[in-house]
Amino acid sequence: MNILLIHQNFPGQFRNVVPVWAAKGHVLAAIHSGSRTASYPGVSRCVSDSPDVGNSKGVHSWAQEFESKMIRAEACARACQALKAEGFEPDLVFAHPGWGEPLMVKSIFPRARLVCLMEFFYRARGLDMGFDPEFPLVSLEEEARLLAKNANLLLAMDMMDLGVTPTPWQASTLPTWLGSKLHVIHEGIDTARFAPDAGAEITLPDRGVTVRPGDEVLTFVARNLEPVRGYHIFMRALPEIMRRRPNAKVFIIGGDGVSYGAAPAEGSYRVRYLQEVGSGLDPQRVFFMGQVPYEVFRRLMQITRCHVYLTYPFVLSWSMLEAMSAGALVVGSDTGPVRDVIESGRNGLLVDFFDVDALALQVSEVLAEPARFDAMRRNGRNTVIERFDLQTVCLPAYARLLQ
Numbered sequence: 001m002n003i004l005l006i007h008q009n010f011p012g013q014f015r016n017v018v019p020v021w022a023a024k025g026h027v028l029a030a031i032h033s034g035s036r037t038a039s040y041p042g043v044s045r046c047v048s049d050s051p052d053v054g055n056s057k058g059v060h061s062w063a064q065e066f067e068s069k070m071i072r073a074e075a076c077a078r079a080c081q082a083l084k085a086e087g088f089e090p091d092l093v094f095a096h097p098g099w100g101e102p103l104m105v106k107s108i109f110p111r112a113r114l115v116c117l118m119e120f121f122y123r124a125r126g127l128d129m130g131f132d133p134e135f136p137l138v139s140l141e142e143e144a145r146l147l148a149k150n151a152n153l154l155l156a157m158d159m160m161d162l163g164v165t166p167t168p169w170q171a172s173t174l175p176t177w178l179g180s181k182l183h184v185i186h187e188g189i190d191t192a193r194f195a196p197d198a199g200a201e202i203t204l205p206d207r208g209v210t211v212r213p214g215d216e217v218l219t220f221v222a223r224n225l226e227p228v229r230g231y232h233i234f235m236r237a238l239p240e241i242m243r244r245r246p247n248a249k250v251f252i253i254g255g256d257g258v259s260y261g262a263a264p265a266e267g268s269y270r271v272r273y274l275q276e277v278g279s280g281l282d283p284q285r286v287f288f289m290g291q292v293p294y295e296v297f298r299r300l301m302q303i304t305r306c307h308v309y310l311t312y313p314f315v316l317s318w319s320m321l322e323a324m325s326a327g328a329l330v331v332g333s334d335t336g337p338v339r340d341v342i343e344s345g346r347n348g349l350l351v352d353f354f355d356v357d358a359l360a361l362q363v364s365e366v367l368a369e370p371a372r373f374d375a376m377r378r379n380g381r382n383t384v385i386e387r388f389d390l391q392t393v394c395l396p397a398y399a400r401l402l403q
Helices: 017-023 061-085 101-108 140-159 168-172 176-181 231-244 269-280 294-303 318-325 356-368 370-388 390-402
Strands: 002-006 027-032 045-048 092-095 113-117 162-165 182-184 202-204 209-211 217-224 249-255 286-290 306-309 330-333 349-351
Touching: 002 061, 002 101, 017 027, 017 390, 027 061, 045 061, 061 101, 061 140, 092 101, 101 113, 101 140, 113 140, 162 176, 168 182, 176 182, 202 294, 209 249, 217 231, 217 294, 217 318, 231 249, 231 269, 231 356, 249 294, 294 318, 306 318, 306 356, 318 330, 318 370, 330 356, 349 356, 356 370, 370 390
Parallel strands: 002 027, 002 092, 027 045, 092 113, 113 162, 162 182, 217 249, 217 306, 249 286, 306 330, 330 349
Antiparallel strands: 202 209
């Protein structure tokens, strides 16, 4: 088959299917934004759809979000026309519609089947927005912006032949009228790569620190350190954890930017909450790693004695599943996306997202008595193998979708 992949940050969530589909003889082309992906292994043509115009002056502020989507749709349509002029006619288009790119694809390739990756449907209340009382309720302007985001997604849902969403909880956020049009298929976790390894090791030469499995290590990971992923809650629990566990070493992975939600008025969330609790931390035992290579993250998940994963009711991170697959004991937030995977007391532990004291106590117990939680670690890995394994679960599900 000829398959066209559309993702603003290609390969994004398509990274696992690309090599498999290419190896099976499918001809792949990709449309992305920017110039950084001029080529990609297994893909015959990588085309940029970067828009050459920005938002118009004088457009109503409530309409700017939708205008942005249409600008991207036009740029993607022109990239599709260029591929068509070269003779590429897809049988299948697999697209992430979040930024608006695939809105006109069916007009250019009317015979192609369109499959959309539907990650999330926004709500002004009840999901991530308005969840945290520490941050202001959604304004009327923000709610209008969410409606415009959803307008784009609704158009994609109407046009697509099939939709794919990674988890049952994420599926529950989408309109029920999608019915059998929607399939729950995760992108897949490489459980062979993310497996326990007694020989794993991380060294920070500038800090004179080396850690291995068995050491008292606590980890927290997010793409960016921000409230949506519970960074503020973790930091507030950290002084008590470090007081209870004077030998624990804490490794925090994540950047200073904002992936989701509003940016702080000034500076970064990382610095804001570090300053809030800084006097209660031992800087010799807390290591802010920034954004690290994938291999460093993997080794830390093989080493950590306790991994904390907190999130608003929002898209579930790959990192939590990869941590469980690597044998880490996850203490997670008792929110919908995490409850999808973790049954507290069997394959991990859950605490109320906002209960700082409960989080500190639970993490301290795991750090103090690691052997008591070994069965949970094994069950956590088995859960990922049974439900999210790339080779035995997710790729076969995608193969059936192609069929």
